[in-house]
Amino acid sequence: MVQRITVLGAGSWGTAFAKVLADAGRDVTMWARREEVAGEIRERHANSGYLPGIELPANLTATHDPAEALAGAEAVVLAVPSQSLRANLSGWRELLPRGAILVSLAKGVELGTLKRMSEVIAEISGVSGDEIVVVSGPNLAREIAQGQPAGAVLACADHDRAVAIQQASFNSYFRPYTNTDVVGCEVGGAAKNVIALSCGMAVGMGLGANTTATLITRGLAEMARLGTKLGADPLTFAGLAGVGDLVATCSSPLSRNRTFGERLGRGETLEQAQAAAGGQVAEGVMSCTSIRELAHKHGVDMPITDAMHRVCHEGADPRQVGAELLGRRQKHEWS
Ligand SMILES: NC(=O)C1=CN([C@@H]2O[C@H](COP(=O)(O)OP(=O)(O)OC[C@H]3O[C@@H](n4cnc5c(N)ncnc54)[C@H](O)[C@@H]3O)[C@@H](O)[C@H]2O)C=CC1
Ligand SMILES: O=C(CO)COP(=O)(O)O
Secondary structure, three states: OOOEEEEEOOOHHHHHHHHHHHHOOOEEEEEOOOHHHHHHHHHHOOOOOOOOOOOOOOOEEEEOOHHHHHOOOOEEEEOOOHHHHHHHHHHHHHHOOOOOEEEEOOOOEOOOOOOEHHHHHHHHHOOOHHHOEEEEOOOOHHHHHOOOOEEEEEEOOOHHHHHHHHHHHOOOOEEEEEEOOHHHHHHHHHHHHHHHHHHHHHHHOOOOHHHHHHHHHHHHHHHHHHHHHOOOOHHHHHOHHHHHHHHHHHHOOOOHHHHHHHHHHOOOOHHHHHHHOOOOOOOHHHHHHHHHHHHHHOOOOOHHHHHHHHHHHOOOOHHHHHHHHHOOOOOOOOO
């Protein structure tokens, strides 16, 4: 049984997932970038900046020192934003205990390299991509931290490693399923953030359930097109890491991506929406660019993702891209 687990990153999901592990009976140490955050977790069992009002369990501690955090870890959970994972992990590489199971929480595709997170982790750590466990699914951090029931997916080509993390993380409110389709789970997790931006944008423009349901469904179609082209199992997109995560993120005001899109839809600028996010990451803002490039590279049509890139990075008006999406050539639903 994996007992001693380190979580690197003390943001919303890192902290909530650390609580999941601690509530499952594991001994958990978190690394926080800022000493005051580590101190608050250690001494007051709280992380008020990211999860206000949540009491953290006593078997969860924290440090600002990565060497101290990683000493003796049997599993290491990477919980920093996608675009910072390479730099952070490069700094930790020499400290990773030999044989520790590496677990990825990040949902994104790296700008420039167009790599999925498990590919970045394998490249930097030297651990085979087949041995890395990816966590995905409808897991809005605050709801999980409150102990509201949710399912999740633990994807790893090596089933035994996924089972080890499943055994280490299941508890009375968190039900993780194993899956061997890492590509599908990672594409689903990254792409749904972009679709959540579009749903938020529609809500910000005053549009209703028909529009958001259309974006969710057509978003699922474009995510599945890319995933299957990259070798994913189409069934994954009907599961928790596909439609499950997509529905949760696109529907909930707790989603940072949906909230970010809503601000853009109300007419705020990218800078205003970024300032309002208070330093918390809305991965879709960067991933719309990398996923769009990945799609172009593989000849896959992803019109909603394309539209989000144009709004976020080319100054396009949300209303204009909405009209353009509707005005594309008429086609069969599954062509
Ligand atoms: N918040 C949520 O509900 C969920 C988030 N995720 C994914 O988990 C990953 C981590 O997300 P959160 O913990 O929610 O993010 P967050 O923005 O709440 O926290 C990020 C953490 O990483 C640290 N960090 C280290 N280097 C950083 C850098 N260069 N730039 C920014 N932060 C840096 C921050 O100090 C902070 O502790 C993301 O890829 C996100 O998409 C996945 C499922 C749920
Ligand atoms: O990934 C998430 C839920 O599964 C969280 O989404 P946000 O980053 O948009 O809050």
